[in-house]
Amino acid sequence: MSQINILWVDDEIESLKSQIIFLESKGYKVSALTNGYDALEFLKEQVVDVVLLDESMPGITGLETLGKIKEIDQQIPVVMITKNEAENVMDDAIGSQITDYLIKPVNPNQVLLSLKKIIDNKRLVAEKTTSAYQQQFRTLFMALNSNPDYNEWMDIYKKLVYWEMEMSKTDSPEMLEVFNTQKAEANTEFAKYISRHYADWLHPKAQDAPIMxxxxxxxxxxxxxxxxxxxxxxxxxxxxxxxxxxxxxxxxxxxxxxxxxxxxxxxxxxxxxxxxxxxxxxxxxxxxxxxxxxxxxxxxxxxxxxxxxxxxxxxxxxxxxxxxxxxxxxxxxxxxxxxxxxxxxxxxxxxxxxxxxxxxxxxxxxxxxxxxxxxxxxxxxxxxxxxxxxxxxxxxxxxxxxxxxxxxxxxxxxxxxVRVKTPVKVIGDKQTTTNLRYKHGRNLNYDPKEVLAFRDPKDAGLPRPNVNSSYIFAREDGYLCYPNNYNYFVNYYRNTFQHGGISLExxxxxxxxxxxx
The missing domain is CATH 3.40.720.10 (Alkaline Phosphatase, subunit A)
Incomplete structure (x- = not known):
């Protein structure tokens, strides 16, 4: 990791020399200044990763300096350090977008912890997320293979969404690939589950069905x-x-x-x-x-x-x-x-x-x-x-x-x-519907392994537009394409978000x- 530059601004900076030496021993480069004016000039010339800012300084206060720092660089993290515990000072500082707030006297470890939280936060979160998901991977794998019912499927999907959103905070392509594989496996099993149970849920005398x-x-x-x-x-x-x-x-x-x-x-x-x-x-x-x-x-x-x-x-x-x-x-x-x-x-x-x-x-x-x-x-x-x-x-x-x-x-x-990635070839007549995730028509030709088909729409609780109409539904990340202009439509619609078919999403x-x- 490249060296982190800290600017510490305090009118009593001499008394903080031991703290500065401690931070330098941890690999930080610390520049020390005694007033807000010098700090603002310094920031115009130098790249700084974090500012440690005393609130009570003569000439220009910490809060006034903070406002001007944000004019120079809105994104720079600022840690306010003060003797003043008055609520209005804290409110003003927080309202001015400080990153952290420390009360004097501060000990070296307090400052170090604040810096780690700011600078290392993304890396630490990524490492913890990756480690936690590795532990959860087996639990999710076992849940997927234990013949889950509709309530357990909802629970599995919520967990997958949780981990997907946590993974977005990391920059580990390897772990993301592992997760995406597990999610794809979940969708494969879910499609099989829906194929087995969906018609039963819709039966008027169904004993057990989810809220739909x-x-x-x-x-x-x-x-x-x-x-x-x-x-x-x-x-x-x-x-x-x-x-x-x-x-x-x-x-x-x-x-x-x-x-x-x-x-x-x-x-x-x-x-x-x-x-x-x-x-x-x-x-x-x-x-x-x-x-x-x-x-x-x-x-x-x-x-x-x-x-x-x-x-x-x-x-x-x-x-x-x-x-x-x-x-x-x-x-x-x-x-x-x-x-x-x-x-x-x-x-x-x-x-x-x-x-x-x-x-x-x-x-x-x-x-x-x-x-x-x-x-x-x-x-x-x-x-x-x-x-x-x-x-x-x-x-x-x-x-x-x-x-x-x-x-x-x-x-x-x-x-x-769902984001569609896998084209599925379907042949139909002119009356066949255009939706990419489901189709109904009279003369549909398809691979039964790639779709869920209802030859009698009534079994799916659906109207029958024509005497011989049947419905087919794309599963997982499939999208239904006709043979004519096949390659054009495959490329045009790949990776688009579509709906109408069977997926957790x-x-x-x-x-x-x-x-x-």
């Missing part, structure tokens, strides 16, 4: 509702569990997390099917039967998610619940601004629905736009761009406006997405309850 899209509201959200305060049910479209974990800290600035859970999206894991199922409280086959005019199959003209409000009103009626609710759907910037302006109106209803479409638009735009492929090239950057969007979004502003009132906020999604999705702080 069509039972989410009745079995999970209704028990979360609070009759004493306004309830807001926020559905962010296409939000993976790892993206939820990335934006959760931003929510927690204004709300207290009460409950966090996951549920299973139905197949296809796409908006038209899973989101309609959430609001209708019905499987697509039953929605088509009850609402023949409103339900549109993939190959029919017209919007596929235009009647969620009507479906939801009917579900409330079936559940014999208070039928008063507001419904807001945001699909563009104008909708978002209107929602922000009217957000306090939600407090007039016992239940308000907000459907927010940004993440789904992001995944589609990422497929089409080269700049977004660059910005969201992998899972880490996809999480990062989602968190950045949410932090600066009208949605976040709107929720902050509500957070000073007593509300009950329930956050969920309809499905997730698409099917196991978040639901959480938060309350105002």
């Amino acid at each position: 899209s069509h039972t989410l509201f009745r079995d999970k959200i209704v028990p979360m509702l609070d009759p004493a305060v306004p309830n807001v049910f926020l559905l962010i479209d296409n939000l993976r569990y790892d993206q939820f974990k990335a934006i959760l800290p931003i929510f927690q600035e204004s709300f207290r997390l009460v409950e966090e859970d996951t549920f299973y999206s139905i197949l296809p894991t796409s908006t038209q099917y899973s989101r309609n199922a959430v609001f209708a409280g019905l499987l697509p086959i039953d929605i088509e039967q009850k609402f023949p005019q409103e339900w549109k199959n993939d190959d029919e003209e017209g919007g596929k998610n235009l009647y969620e409000e009507k479906f939801f009103a009917a579900q409330l009626q079936r559940l014999r619940m208070d039928s008063r609710f507001s419904y807001t759907k945001v699909v563009n910037h104008a909708d978002a601004q209107q929602m922000l302006s009217n957000i306090h109106n939600l407090l007039d209803y016992p239940l308000s629905i907000i459907v927010y479409n940004f993440v789904d638009m992001l995944s589609h735009a990422r497929t089409e736009m080269e700049v977004l492929k660059e910005l969201a090239g992998d899972e880490t950057s996809y999480r990062s761009i989602t968190a950045s969007w949410f932090e600066h979004s009208p949605l976040h502003q709107a929720l902050k406006k509500l957070s000073d009132k007593k509300i009950n906020l329930i956050l969920a999604t309809d499905h997730g997405s 698409e099917m196991i999705v978040p639901v959480a309850r938060m309350v105002s702080k």
